[in-house]
Amino acid sequence: MTKLIRADMIRMFKARTMHMMMLLFAGLMLFEGWISSGEDAQSGSHMFSAIIFGMGSMLLPMFVSIGICLIIGSEFTNGGIRNKMTVGHTRQAIYGSWLICSFVITLAMTAVLIISSFAAALIFGGNIVIDDISVKAVVINLLVMTVCDLGFTAVIVLFCTLFTGYKSVAVAFIYNEVTMMIFSILGETFQKSSAYKLLTRFFIQAQMKFYTATEVTDSPALTALCGASLGIVATIAGIVSFRNQDFK
Amino acid sequence: MEYVLKTHSLCKQYKHFKALNGLTMNVPKGSIYGFVGRNGAGKTTLIRLICGLQFATSGQFELNGVKSTDSGIEKARRKMGAVVETPSLFPEMTARENLRHQFRLLGLPSFDDVDELLKLVGLEDTGKKKVKDFSLGMRQRLGIAIALCGDPDLLILDEPINGLDPQGIVEMRELILKLNRERSITVIVSSHILDELSKLATHYGFIDKGTIVREMSAEQLEDSCRKCVRVNVSDAKALARVMIRLGLEYKMISDDTADIFAKPNVTELVHELDKENCTLNSLQEHDETLEGFFISLVGGDSHD
Numbered sequence: 001m002t003k004l005i006r007a008d009m010i011r012m013f014k015a016r017t018m019h020m021m022m023l024l025f026a027g028l029m030l031f032e033g034w035i036s037s038g039e040d041a042q043s044g045s046h047m048f049s050a051i052i053f054g055m056g057s058m059l060l061p062m063f064v065s066i067g068i069c070l071i072i073g074s075e076f077t078n079g080g081i082r083n084k085m086t087v088g089h090t091r092q093a094i095y096g097s098w099l100i101c102s103f104v105i106t107l108a109m110t111a112v113l114i115i116s117s118f119a120a121a122l123i124f125g126g127n128i129v130i131d132d133i134s135v136k137a138v139v140i141n142l143l144v145m146t147v148c149d150l151g152f153t154a155v156i157v158l159f160c161t162l163f164t165g166y167k168s169v170a171v172a173f174i175y176n177e178v179t180m181m182i183f184s185i186l187g188e189t190f191q192k193s194s195a196y197k198l199l200t201r202f203f204i205q206a207q208m209k210f211y212t213a214t215e216v217t218d219s220p221a222l223t224a225l226c227g228a229s230l231g232i233v234a235t236i237a238g239i240v241s242f243r244n245q246d247f248k
Numbered sequence: 249m250e251y252v253l254k255t256h257s258l259c260k261q262y263k264h265f266k267a268l269n270g271l272t273m274n275v276p277k278g279s280i281y282g283f284v285g286r287n288g289a290g291k292t293t294l295i296r297l298i299c300g301l302q303f304a305t306s307g308q309f310e311l312n313g314v315k316s317t318d319s320g321i322e323k324a325r326r327k328m329g330a331v332v333e334t335p336s337l338f339p340e341m342t343a344r345e346n347l348r349h350q351f352r353l354l355g356l357p358s359f360d361d362v363d364e365l366l367k368l369v370g371l372e373d374t375g376k377k378k379v380k381d382f383s384l385g386m387r388q389r390l391g392i393a394i395a396l397c398g399d400p401d402l403l404i405l406d407e408p409i410n411g412l413d414p415q416g417i418v419e420m421r422e423l424i425l426k427l428n429r430e431r432s433i434t435v436i437v438s439s440h441i442l443d444e445l446s447k448l449a450t451h452y453g454f455i456d457k458g459t460i461v462r463e464m465s466a467e468q469l470e471d472s473c474r475k476c477v478r479v480n481v482s483d484a485k486a487l488a489r490v491m492i493r494l495g496l497e498y499k500m501i502s503d504d505t506a507d508i509f510a511k512p513n514v515t516e517l518v519h520e521l522d523k524e525n526c527t528l529n530s531l532q533e534h535d536e537t538l539e540g541f542f543i544s545l546v547g548g549d550s551h552d
Contacts, residue, residue, distance in 0.1 A: 007352035016340060079336025083394060085300045086332075087354055088325035246302040248333075 004089055004097040012071050012101050021067040025109060026116040029056055033120025045133045047125035049213030052117040052138075057145055057211060058180075061204050064109050064149065065156045065172035068102045072160040073168050081247060095242045099157050099235060106153045110146050133213040141211040144220045148204040148227030155230065158238035161245070179205040201226035250277040251310075252402050252434045253298065258307035260293050260458075267293040269458035270307065275402075275436055275451070280428050282449030283438040284542060290458040291438040292333060295406050299330050312401065326354070329400035331408060335391020339380035343371045343390050346379060350397040361397075369393040369423060385416035392423065396433075403427065404436045409444055417444060424448055442538040456546035471499075473541050476507040478534040479517075486524035494520065507534060 012018055032055045033047055075081045084094050121128055159175065160168045183206035190196035200206035201223040210217045217223060253275040260268040268290045275281045285291050296302040298309060300322070308316045314324040337346050347362045366372045369389040379387065388408055395403055405424070409417045425448065427433045439445045445452075452469055454462045464472075476499075481487045484503055491498045494516070497509040514531065521528050 003353060003355035007349055010352065011338070011349055014345075074338070078338050079332070079334065080338065082299065082301060082330075082332055083336045083350060084353060086325060086328065086330045086395075087350075087398065088300075088322040089353070090322055244303075246296075248296070248301070 001093040001096055004084065004093055005100055008097050008101045009104065012105065015071060015074075017070045018067060018105070021063055022109065022112050025059065025063045026112050028059060029113065029116035030120045030123070032056075033117075033124040037124035044121040044125035044128040045130075045213065048117050048121035048128055049133060049138075051120055052113060053141065053145075053211040053213060054208075056113045056117055057204075058208060060109055060113055060149060061152050062173070062176055064102075064106050064153060065176060066169055067105055067109070068153065068156050069160055069166070069168040069172050071105075072098055072102070072157065073164070073166045076164040076247075077166060085247070091243050092239055095157070095161065095239050098160070099154060099238075102153050102157050103150055106149050107146070110142075110149065114142070134215065137216045138213050140216045140220050141213075144217060144224045144227070145204070145207070145211055147224040148201075148207060151202070151227035151229070151231030151234070152204045153231070154234040154238070158234045158241075161238055161242045164247075176205060179203055180208075198226070202230045251275060252277045253309065253311055253436070255294070255309040256307055258294065258297065258309060259305045260290075260297060260302065261305040267458055268297070268304070268307075271455070271458060271460055273453045273460045273463060275434060275453075277434055278428075278432055279434055279451045280424065280449050281434070281436045282445040282452045283436055283455065284440065284442060284445060284452060285438075285455035286440050286546070289455045291455060292406055293458075294455075295330065295332055295404055295436075295438065298404065299328075299332055300325060301332070326398065327400050328402045328404065329392075329395030329397070330404040330406070331388070331391040331395050332404070332406050335387050336394065337379045337387060337390060340378060342376055342378055343374045343382075343386075343393070346390060347393060347397065350394045354398040356398060365393045365396055368396070368426075370419065383416075384411050385413065385419065388412065388416070388420065389423065392427075396427070399431075400433065402434045402436070404438075406438050407440075408437060409439065409441060421448055442542055446538045454542060454545050461545050469538070469541065473538055474507075474509055475533075475535045476509045477512060477531060478505060478507050479531050480505050480529040481521065481526050482529065483524065483526040486521065486526035490517070490520045490524060490526070504529075 029051055032051050036047060036050060081094065118128070155175070156172050159171050163171045183200060183203065186196060204227065207223070210223070251274045255271055255273050258268050258271040259266070271290065271294060283291055293302070297304050298311065304316070310316070311321065311324045312327065314320050338349065341349065343366060344362060347365060348359055351359055351362065363372065366374070369392055371386060371390055371393065374382070374386070379390065382390065392403070392405070392408070408424070409420050412420060421444065424435055424437065428435050437445065437448060450466050452464050452466070453460050478501070479487070481504055484500060484506070487506055488500070491506075491508070494512065496512055499507045499509070501507055518528055
C-alpha cells in the first residue's frame with residue numbers, strides 16, 4: 001500500500017488542479033481580508049478570526065471536495081484505476097490510499113487557510129494583538145474543525161467511488177450546499193433542541209457559528225468524536241461498496 | 249502444453265444481459281492468442297474479469313496456475329499487463345511521467361527502464377509533449393509501454409488497432425510480434441478485424457454470445473481456410489490413387505469429396521479418373537477467408 005500512497009501522493013501534488021485550488025483558495029481569503037478592511041476598521045486579530053472561522057471554514061469543505069473529486073474522478077475517466085487493479089493492487093489498498101491522500105489534501109488546505117488568513121490579517125488589518133484572541137481557543141477550535149473536515153473528507157471519498165468520474169464533483173457540491181441549507185432552516189426552529197445540537201456536531205457545514213478566536217467551542221471532544229465517527233461510517237460503507245463494485 | 253490462462257465455465261450476468269455464458273478457453277504459454285468475436289460477443293467482459301475490474305457471476309479462471317478465487321490472484325496479476333479498451337493514461341502528463349507513475353505503482357526501485365520502454369514503443373522523442381496532444385497511435389503505443397512496466401509474462405490487448413491508420417496498424421503489428429518473439433511474452437489480442445489478426449496470431453479463440461465456439465491453432469485455421477480445388481467424384485478410393493499418381497496434396501472431406509491443394513491440370517485429372525472408371529461430378533475453386541470461416545462458425549445472423 002505504501003507504493004500506492006507514494007504514487008498517488010506524487011500525482012496529486014503535481015496535478016495542476018491542486019495548485020490552482022490552493023492558489024484560488026488563498027486568493028479568496030486575501031480578497032476577503034481586503035473587502036472587510038474597507039467596511040470598517042478591524043484589528044488584525046478580529047480579521048484573522050473572521051476569515052479563518054467565518055468565510056474560511058465555510059469555503060474549505062467546498063474547495064476540498066472539488067479538489068478531491070477532480071483528482072479521484074480522473075482515475076475513473078482516464079483509466080488510472082484499471083492500471084492499479086491490473087497490476088494486482090487490492091481494492092482495499094486503492095481505497096485506503098485515496099483516503100489517506102485526501103486527508104493530506106484536507107490538511108494542506110487547512111494549512112493554506114491558516115497561512116492566508118494570517119497573511120490577510122497582517123496585510124489588511126495591521127498587527128495581530130495576541131491579547132485580542134485566545135490562542136487556546138484558536139488551537140482547540142482549529143483542531144476540532146480539522147477533525148470534522150477529515151470526517152467530511154471521508155464522505156467525499158465515498159461519493160467519489162459511488163458516483164464515478166466527474167459526476168462526484170456535482171454530487172459533492174450539492175451535498176455541501178443542501179446540508180448547509182437544511183441546517184440553516186432547521187436551526188431557525190430547533191436551535192435549542194438537544195437533538196439538533198447533537199446532529200450539528202456531525203456535519204462541518206452546520207458548524208459555522210461554532211468557532212471563534214476568543215472562545216473554545218462547547219464540548220470540543222464530543223464534536224470531534226461525532227465528526228470522526230461520520231468519517232468512520234463513511235469509510236466502512238465506502239470500502240464495502242468499493243469491494244463489490246464492477247468497473248469498466 | 250503449458251497454459252498461461254485457463255477459464256472454466258465463466259459466466260457474467262448483468263441485469264438483463266448475459267455477457268459471458270460458460271466461457272472456457274485455454275491460452276498456451278508463448279502464444280499470440282487471437283480472441284475473435286463480433287461487437288458485444290463478450291471479449292471485453294472477459295478481459296475485465298481477468299484484470300480484476302469485474303467479478304464473475306459463476307465459474308473461475310486460472311492465471312499462471314493461480315485460481316481467481318485464491319487470495320494470491322492479485323500477486324499473480326503483477327506479471328500481467330493490459331490495455332483494456334482505451335489506454336489508461338493521464339493526459340496532463342508526458343509519456344515519461346506516465347511511465348514513472350506506473351513504475352511507482354509497481355514499486356520498482358528505479359526509473360532506468362523508462363527510456364528503454366519509450367524506445368521500444370517508438371516514443372523516445374516525445375520530450376515534454378503532453379499525452380493529450382498525442383495521436384491515437386501514440387496513445388496506444390504508450391498504453392502498451394505502461395502495460396509492459398514490470399516485465400509481464402502476459403500482455404492483454406483489447407482491440408489495439410481500432411481507429412489506427414494503416415501505418416499505425418503496421419507499427420502495432422510489428423510491436424506485438426517483437427514483444428512475443430524477443431521477450432517471449434504471451435499476448436492475448438482481442439479484435440474483430442480478422443485479416444489483421446491472421447497476420448499475428450498463433451492460436452485463435454472464436455467467441456460468440458459469451459461462449460467460445462472453437463479454439464484452434466493458426467495451422468489448423470490455415471488448413472481450414474487454405475486455397476484449394478474441391479472435387480466431387482463417384483469413387484473416393486480411385487481419386488486417392490489418382491492423387492498419389494499425380495503427386496498432388498489432397499484431403500478427403502467426405503466419402504465423395506476431397507480438397508486438392510494445388511491447381512491440377514483438369515484434362516489430365518479427368519483422363520486419369522476415367523482410367524479408374526471414376527466420374528468427376530463437380531470441380532470448384534474453394535477459397536474460404538478467415539471472415540468466411542468465422543461466419544460459418546458463428547452464423548451470419550445480424551447482431552443482437
